[in-house]
Amino acid sequence: MPHVTSIVTVILDADNYPIWLSLMISFLSSMSQMPYVDGSIRQPAAEIILANGLRLPNLKLSTWTRINHSIWGNLLATMSWGLMLEFYDILPAYDIWSAIRRRFLQNTLARELELRDRLLSLCLTNQGMASYLRDLKNIGDQLAIIGKLVPQSEMILYVLRGLPSSYESLVTTLSYSVADETFDQIRAYLLNYEQRLC
Known part of the structure; x- marks a missing residue:
């Protein structure tokens, strides 16, 4: 036994x-x-x-x-x-x-609402793209732990939503291909774009 x-x-x-x-x-x-x-x-x-x-x-x-x-x-x-x-x-x-x-x-519902609110409010500011994406992925992972998995396409939309206006042209381009891209692919595009902005 x-x-x-x-x-x-x-x-x-x-x-x-x-x-x-x-x-x-x-x-x-x-x-x-x-x-x-x-x-x-x-x-x-x-x-x-x-x-x-x-x-x-x-x-x-x-x-x-x-x-x-x-x-x-x-x-x-x-x-x-x-x-x-x-x-x-x-x-x-x-x-x-x-x-x-x-x-x-009861706790799971409250935790889900808190984490989803954090996803909605997270924005790229001075922390750098890698840190911003890591924070978003961490919140997504915490949602998965409580059984509330966020689909990749939805995570990508959260990523794009929190970007400043300096990323507007890339956001417009990527918005059309959200269903075809993975989080890792979007991550690579954004890190590359950040380097070009510097």
Whole structure:
């Protein structure tokens, strides 16, 4: 049986929920434990009542409890200390899973809006073209980390949007070929153009 950290190789924190989620789903699926976190398998009754009224302990409860505690431990083992303190007292597994999901979906939306706002407001000023492009790519990479991949054509439009008027002729030319160019090709054109402006 694989240890959770052999598959879930990231520690859940504020910035990596989509990656953590993919890895955790892979791990739980490989252990046939997803039904315990998605709520398909709920806590069984403590007793079984037979037709004659006799009450017997439900043996499924001990199995369910063991698996739930295993999942709980695996979820906590892949969290940062601060997050662990937030979730350590939540059981059963489907409740902790839902709590994690609620927390990070709200954070993911707020983070996406913040990063997209940064993409819109970033402009080439005195930092130089290489630094400007690196900053844009870094924001794009951060969006990808939270599961909000920006298509290359859209990234190129953000690049062109933030250029000053001294790049107007190149921007006009490149605007017609955005769908055919890659970010790396546009980067090469812009770095070359910057050298010619000097």
